[in-house]
Amino acid sequence: MTSSALTQLLAVLGAPKSAGRLSLADWDLLVRVARVASLEGRLHALIEEAGTLPEVPPAPRRHLHAARVLADRQHAMVRWEVARIHEALAPEAIPMMLLKGAAYVMAGLPCAPGRQFSDVDILVPQARIEQAEQHLFVQGWVCEGYDAYDQRYYRQWMHELPPLTHIQRKSVLDVHHTILPPTARLHPDPDLLWQAALPLDDHPGVYIPAPVDMVLHSATHLFHDGELENGLRDLADLDALLRYFVAEDPGFWERLTARAFEMDLARPLFYALRYGREFLQTPVPDSAFAALARARPSAPLRGLMDGLFRRGLIPHHWSCDGVGSGAARWLLYVRSHYLRMPLHLLLPHLVRKAVKDQRKGKRERPEP
Amino acid sequence: MTAPEDLRAGLRGAGVALQVGPFVVRLRSRLDRVERALALFYDRQLLPPEQAAFADFHITLARASGLHWLWRPQARFFLDGRSPFRPLPLAHAYPLFEWGLNWCIAQHAHDFLMIHAAVLERNGRALVMPGEPGAGKSTLTAALTLSGWRLLSDEFALLSLTDGQLVALPRPVSLKNAAIDLIRERYPQAVIGPASHDTSKGTVAHLRPPDASIQKMHDPARPAWLVFPRFAAGGRDHLAPLDRAVALQRLVGSSFNYSVVGAAGFEAAADLIEQSACLELEYADLDATLGLLNDLTAGGA
Numbered sequence: 001m002t003s004s005a006l007t008q009l010l011a012v013l014g015a016p017k018s019a020g021r022l023s024l025a026d027w028d029l030l031v032r033v034a035r036v037a038s039l040e041g042r043l044h045a046l047i048e049e050a051g052t053l054p055e056v057p058p059a060p061r062r063h064l065h066a067a068r069v070l071a072d073r074q075h076a077m078v079r080w081e082v083a084r085i086h087e088a089l090a091p092e093a094i095p096m097m098l099l100k101g102a103a104y105v106m107a108g109l110p111c112a113p114g115r116q117f118s119d120v121d122i123l124v125p126q127a128r129i130e131q132a133e134q135h136l137f138v139q140g141w142v143c144e145g146y147d148a149y150d151q152r153y154y155r156q157w158m159h160e161l162p163p164l165t166h167i168q169r170k171s172v173l174d175v176h177h178t179i180l181p182p183t184a185r186l187h188p189d190p191d192l193l194w195q196a197a198l199p200l201d202d203h204p205g206v207y208i209p210a211p212v213d214m215v216l217h218s219a220t221h222l223f224h225d226g227e228l229e230n231g232l233r234d235l236a237d238l239d240a241l242l243r244y245f246v247a248e249d250p251g252f253w254e255r256l257t258a259r260a261f262e263m264d265l266a267r268p269l270f271y272a273l274r275y276g277r278e279f280l281q282t283p284v285p286d287s288a289f290a291a292l293a294r295a296r297p298s299a300p301l302r303g304l305m306d307g308l309f310r311r312g313l314i315p316h317h318w319s320c321d322g323v324g325s326g327a328a329r330w331l332l333y334v335r336s337h338y339l340r341m342p343l344h345l346l347l348p349h350l351v352r353k354a355v356k357d358q359r360k361g362k363r364e365r366p367e368p
Numbered sequence: 369m370t371a372p373e374d375l376r377a378g379l380r381g382a383g384v385a386l387q388v389g390p391f392v393v394r395l396r397s398r399l400d401r402v403e404r405a406l407a408l409f410y411d412r413q414l415l416p417p418e419q420a421a422f423a424d425f426h427i428t429l430a431r432a433s434g435l436h437w438l439w440r441p442q443a444r445f446f447l448d449g450r451s452p453f454r455p456l457p458l459a460h461a462y463p464l465f466e467w468g469l470n471w472c473i474a475q476h477a478h479d480f481l482m483i484h485a486a487v488l489e490r491n492g493r494a495l496v497m498p499g500e501p502g503a504g505k506s507t508l509t510a511a512l513t514l515s516g517w518r519l520l521s522d523e524f525a526l527l528s529l530t531d532g533q534l535v536a537l538p539r540p541v542s543l544k545n546a547a548i549d550l551i552r553e554r555y556p557q558a559v560i561g562p563a564s565h566d567t568s569k570g571t572v573a574h575l576r577p578p579d580a581s582i583q584k585m586h587d588p589a590r591p592a593w594l595v596f597p598r599f600a601a602g603g604r605d606h607l608a609p610l611d612r613a614v615a616l617q618r619l620v621g622s623s624f625n626y627s628v629v630g631a632a633g634f635e636a637a638a639d640l641i642e643q644s645a646c647l648e649l650e651y652a653d654l655d656a657t658l659g660l661l662n663d664l665t666a667g668g669a
Contacts, residue, residue, distance in 0.1 A: 024421035032426065032448050059392070059422045066478035073628050318449045 003320045005029040009039070013236055014281055016046040020055030027060035029319055037315035038116045038230045040067030045114030071116045075105045081120050081171050082106060082206065088139040089124070090205050094132050097123040097197055097207040099176065099217060104237065106200055107208050111240035115233075119163070119172040125194065126177040133161055133175065140167045153349065159184075179217055179265075180225060183341040188220070188263040211245045211252070212259040219272035220265050223309075224339055228332055231313040232279070238272050239280040246283070253284075257291035266295030275309055308332050372407060375414070379403055383428075385420030387413045389526070389537035389585060391477075393469065394423035397461075399443060402429050405462035408561050409540045409574060412582045425472045429461055447472055460564045463572050466542065470524060473537075474624045480526040480535065481633045482624040487520035487534050488512050490665045493592035494534045496525055496644070498622035501569075504599035504651060507547040510575050511654055512661065514555040519581040520589060529632045532639045533588035538581045540574035548573045550654070593664055594619065594644040597651055605656035607647045607664075615646035 008030050012019045022030065034040045044064035047053050053061065082102060089096055098106055101117035124132045141164040143151070154162040160176040178190040197207035209217055215238065222234040246252045260266040270292045276282030289296075297305060311328035314320045337346055378384035383396040384406070392415065397403065425447060432442035432455035443461035444451050445468035452471065456464045474482060485498035486509040495517070499505035506522060513519040520536040528535055543551055543560065548571065551558055559576035594615055595607070619637050620626045626633045645664070651657040 028422045035448075036450075057422070059424070062479055063424070063476060066476050069478040070628055073630060076630070 003033075003314075003322075005033045005317075006314055006320045009033055009037070009043075009232075009315070010279060012043060013039070013046065013239075016043075016050035017052050019043075019047045019050075020052045022056075024057055024059065027057065031060050031063045033315050033317045033319060035063075035067070036317045037232045039233050039236065039315075040064055041071035041114035041116045042111075042233065042236065043114070044068040045071075049113070067116065068114050071114045074117060075112070075115075077171065078102050078105050078117075078120060081166075081169075081173070082203070084139065085120070085122065085136070085173065086203060086206055088135045088141075089132055092128075092131060092135055093205070094124055094128045094135070095194075095205055095207060096132075097193070097209060098200070099123055099209070100221065100237075103208045103214060104241075106203070106206070109241065110244045111237045115237070119174050121174045121176060123176045123178075123190070123193070126190065129161065129175065129177045133164075136164060136173070136175070140169075141165065141173055142167055149352065179220055181340050183345065184224070185339050186220075186224065186264045186267070188216075188265050192263060193217075211241075211249070212256045213263070215241055215245065215256060215272070216260055216263055216265045216269060220268040223268040223271040224265075225336060228312040228329065229316060232315055235272070235276060235279060235313060239276050239282045242276065242282055242284075253288045254291070257288055260292065260295070266292055267297070270296045271305070271309065275313060278310075279313065308335075375407060375411075376403055379406070382417075383423075383426070385415040385417065385423060386410050387415050387585070388469070388539060389521075390535055391424040391473065391537075392420055392422065394420065394426045395429070395465070396427070397429040399429055399431065399458070399461050401459070402461050402465060405465070405561060405574075408559070409576055412579070413585075424476070425469065427465070427468065427472070429465055431458065456567075460567050462561070462574075463542070463564050463567055466539065466574070469539075473524060477526065478625055478628055479530075480528060481626065481629055481636045483525040483527060483619065484523060484622045484624065485525040486522055487525045487536075487589070488517040489520055489534075489589040490517050492589065493665070494520065494589035495593045495595060495661065495664070496534070496591055496640070497595050497597055497649075498525075498619060499597050502599065503597050504547075505597055506542055506544065507550065507654070508597060508651070508657065508661075510541045510543055510547070510551045510558070511554070511658055513541060513575070513578060513581065514551070514558055515658060515662075518584060518589075519577050527591075527636050527640060528588065529629060529636050531588075532591075532636055532643070534591055535588050536581070536585050538577045538585055540576060542569075543573050543575055545570045551575065554654075591640045591644045593647065594640065595647045595649050595661070597649040597657075600650050600652055603650050603652040605649075605651050605653055605660060607649050607660050610646040610648045612641050612646055616641050 008022060008026055034043050040063060044067060047056060082098065085096065099121040101115060102120045104112040104115060143162045144165050146162045151162055154160065159178045159181045160174055164173045164175065179188045180186055193209060193213050196210035196213055198210055200206040200208055208214065218234065218238050222231065260269040273282065273284045273288060277284045296302065308328045308331055311325045312332045337350060375384060379395065379397050383394040386393045386395060428446040430444055430446065432444040441458040442455035443458050443464055444455040445453055445464050483498060485496050486505050488495045488509065497505055497508065509522050519538050520534055522539060522541040524537050526535040526537055548560065548563060552560055561574045563571050563573040565571045596610065596618060616637060619641065623633065649657065
């Protein structure tokens with residue numbers, strides 16, 4: 001962590017009032033780092049809540065404000081999309097659970113204001129997934145831009161349908177039936193998730209995960225499944241969720257760690273708490289780490305993962321990159337695939353993907 | 369004002385800062401043609417470093433890497449190290465800068481309702497001309513700019529969401545194809561840069577904005593006329609009133625970010641319609657049409 005912009009970004013995330021002390025030259029880089037991390041809108045919300053917005057010079061404030069306008073617009077769209085998805089699934093009584101950003105926004109959680117995102121993620125019971133796809137199709141969600149191989153890859157190996165795009169609105173919807181692919185190393189049971197799910201106020205048939213499961217799912221997505229392009233944003237989500245849930249429920253840490261073992265997601269939770277504390281001073285008690293001791297990686301592996309995640313989680317911006325950043329991201333990418341499926345399935349898939357990406361690179365976006 | 373060697377050193381070093389309307393652009397480039405274009409078009413907008421601690425957009429124009437530079441050299445546009453578009457032939461490096469800057473503004477300036485329209489001002493009142501490509505908007509804009517109107521913008525109207533004023537974004541007017549010679553012949557005082565041939569818009573050359581437009585860059589203007597031009601070769605030049613509801617619909621249809629700014633954008637657009645005479649312009653002959661538009665300022669319409 002040598003980049004001063006990164007240090008300042010972490011400082012403002014932790015103590016938004018400190019934004020008032022930054023110079024124009026500080027902002028010049030900070031805005032750009034926050035932008036690639038998809039944290040501009042979030043910064044605006046945090047600084048606004050702290051009452052410090054008037055102390056931010058107008059030039060950078062304009063950019064934070066613009067990102068906030070965009071985020072507010074995305075939230076309005078998400079509310080609209082959730083209502084339309086619900087309309088498609090409700091007549092057949094197919095329950096839907098909102099995940100990640102959509103859940104934060106619909107439940108009005110403290111990590112929502114200013115949060116930028118693009119897709120809506122939902123979970124439906126595996127037994128109903130085909131039916132859900134049919135009814136979403138009738139309402140205009142289609143699977144486009146995926147060839148036969150991709151389609152088969154998703155349907156055979158993944159924990160979700162290939163992403164669906166609405167034919168008119170072009171909004172993207174990810175329909176999951178479980179948290180991780182069936183071939184993954186960890187095996188969380190989606191039935192447990194459903195049993196604990198909470199109904200969303202005013203939306204019969206729409207659920208959000210219970211607080212412990214919401215944290216576990218977000219941690220799993222970040223540390224076991226995802227690409228880390230928005231790693232710091234997702235870590236900031238987790239930080240805000242944890243602070244909020246702990247304040248609501250003093251027994252939260254204990255229940256969270258117990259649930260992590262029950263769901264077979266203790267390792268990703270360990271990472272979330274470790275790097276949350278390291279980057280954002282998430283107030284994780286030592287007792288929580290003690291409870292997770294059995295799930296933490298052995299010392300040599302821990303050292304390796306520290307090296308990778310400390311590089312991979314920070315914004316993918318040239319000013320934050322140091323020695324080995326590119327290699328670390330590549331290794332984390334390979335790791336996320338390796339955790340998803342055994343090597344004999346993974347290698348042919350990666351080769352195929354590499355060839356296809358290279359072909360796609362030649363058909364880049366045309367000029368403006 | 370910056371000496372040529374300073375411009376060159378700046379472009380090749382930490383970048384030069386340009387005041388482009390309400391935005392500060394920090395530009396770096398080792399390309400000679402970018403340096404020449406900058407010296408020709410932006411010499412009055414260079415900011416001393418102490419006034420440019422913060423830049424809105426950090427742009428680099430560079431030679432595209434890869435072996436094909438040997439037989440087909442290309443220029444690439446970078447915003448803060450990331451390249452959002454495909455490279456273009458090296459000869460189009462300067463138009464690439466202008467198009468790329470349009471993209472930057474359209475992506476980020478959501479404190480405005482942004483409209484694909486020309487804006488000109490006379491006696492404190494602004495004329496807004498949205499237009500489809502091919503409507504002859506740039507030709508008209510250049511002609512008006514060279515005959516006493518102040519240029520606020522060639523194709524990017526910035527309507528403030530807080531006070532309903534039009535904010536100036538004076539940049540070189542992009543002339544296409546036959547319009548280049550037409551403007552050159554009619555207005556000998558026009559300063560027009562070198563032409564770039566075979567772009568996606570045909571041949572493109574840029575007109576340097578007059579000094580007055582640059583000097584008054586920070587003065588906004590109130591909207592007074594909303595005119596939708598349509599070029600109709602061989603037709604009869606005339607202005608006809610346009611239904612306000614239709615005008616509003618067309619205005620928001622020309623906006624880049626109407627769906628992003630939501631209700632604030634609707635209100636700003638409706639206010640603009642309320643304050644403006646809404647007209648449709650059919651235009652065939654430049655002189656006749658300039659006469660019609662100049663008559664507007666004399667109190668007509």
